[in-house]
Amino acid sequence: MGKLANYLVVRSLLAIPTILVLVTLVFILMRLTGDPIAAMVGMKAPPEVIAELRHKAGLDLPIHEQYIRYITGVFTGDLGKTLLYDRPVIKDILDHFPATLELTIYSFIISVLIGVFTGTVAAINQGKFEDVLMRFYGIFTYAIFIPWFGLLLQMVFGNWLGIIPIGGRLSAYISPPPFITGLYTIDSLLTGRLDAFFDALRHLIGPSFTLGIVLSGSYTRIVRANLVDILSQDFITAARARGLRDSLVIKHALKNALIPVITLMGLEFAILLTGAVLTETTFSWNGLGSYLVDMIRNSDYIAVQGTVVFFAIFVSIISVIVDALYAIIDPRIRY
């Protein structure tokens, strides 16, 4: 496995230039959208106040110095201080990130499970009613607008049936578990707080199914397409001709069909984070998405810039993990 470790180191180093380009793009874009200070305090603010704020944000420096300060900051974990509250942005991000991570992990699992299941059902019933139904599911869910779907779930399962809470991460009468990872379901299990665990799980149902179902449609379609293709290949016929039972034959096929799905997982993760922003605001989920929307409303460009950079780095790390998964699963990948 020495070769694999080598590959992972090289792949991780290659992520650095990617991140550099991403954060530079963020830097440029943030400066193309007009003067953030003026946007924040309004036109009528006294010029001295604006000048002071500009100085605090480092906006009075020449552009190349701003850039160097910014890049050094990114690589040393200093994303500046929020204009509004004068708190380190990185601290805000780390406070809100666990909630988002918890939501995205559950949504991710739900979307993959539903997507693989529906795609497989469609492929092994190719051309039949089940296939048509699953393909419709794939297209329909792909086209759903998240806040609309979230509100629908809140209305049906929260209001009418009353089986899920309509927002938040925990009920008001439950105290949060001690902070270990920041993920309530994990922390509560680690500390044996079963009341908090089940309450957190109940709160996760609405937002994670909203996001999970919306994202599952892409998996449905790619799993179906790949599986239909693989099922017609010789090695499947050969496996049947060796007398393997159907479940084993489908296992062979599914394993091969899931390789391109890993690529999709990497790509979907970026969409998952975008979706998290919408889902969090719909379910008043106090994560990084809600935070970002708040900071955009307040025109706090330092906080926005920091959060976007954080998302970008996070997605880059996920893509390294996806490549590593690839190398482990597919023996044909050379590294």
Added chain:
Amino acid sequence: MDGEVALYTEDLGVRYYIQRGVVKALDDVNFRLYKASLTGVVGESGCGKSTLGRAIIRVLPPNGEITSGRIIYNGVNIVELSEEEMRKLRGREIGLVMQDPMTSLDPLMSVKDHLLETILEHIEVSRDEALKMAEEALSSVGLSRELLKSYPHQLSGGQRQRVAIALATVLKPKILIADEPTTALDVIVQKKVLDLIEDLMRELSLTVMLITHDIALAAERADYIGVMYAGHLVEYGRVDQVIEDPQHPYTQLLLKSVPDIENISMVQSIPGLPPDLVNPPPGCRFHPRCPYKMDICIREEPKMIEVGEGHYVACLLRRR
């Protein structure tokens, strides 16, 4: 001199259902395999050779179906077996080797896992015993046990085909269906793979069905030959009967189409193309290309008649 029959078909018919209609892929095929002998099945592409092989082991494509006739193996009509009963025969009693070794192995599985999976699916042995069987199977096809850990992409075409043969024979089946097993290989490797199949045939008293478009190859290796045209078996007999005294015009033309190294200019191709099996020609399906066509050939479908001992032909010219 004829041995015991290992398997035979009676009026076998297979249909494929496609958008354009129904493909009459096999009709009234009466074919047999003699025990511990090699039977070559020859004909042009699309004439039903592979369909016959796939029908016998019942792994037709999803749009294919056996619609008539029987396949008798050990006194049992295997067309009537349940899917689960049939599954137990596959690999255990009847093995299949496919044309393209590049695509007939699962790219994500090692040679060892392929073999173990097949063994453990059929017989109850410990993993160690299964591993021993896997090693024996590899050495019986002339591969070293070091290749057990390899993945398909690490093997050459010839090695892969040997692995495919090891997989098809690891449970010592009675019948091996080899569907163009050498077409995708280069000439030297072709010879080695065919030699290997003949060796295994002797060692395991295998009954081999060798599907090939190359009648010269069948003439060299086979004990019996079946000639197929447009979903019909048009001639069947011992190799000396079919090659030295071909009775069907199609067989005669196939033999003339074999290049002769001494006289390369004498190669003849058969004019025309095999018919569309959604709408096959009436009467004898070969009549549009037949040099001896008679009026009756357009109206009447020829039945198989015995012209010599164990030598059958379906041609109206031979009707007495």
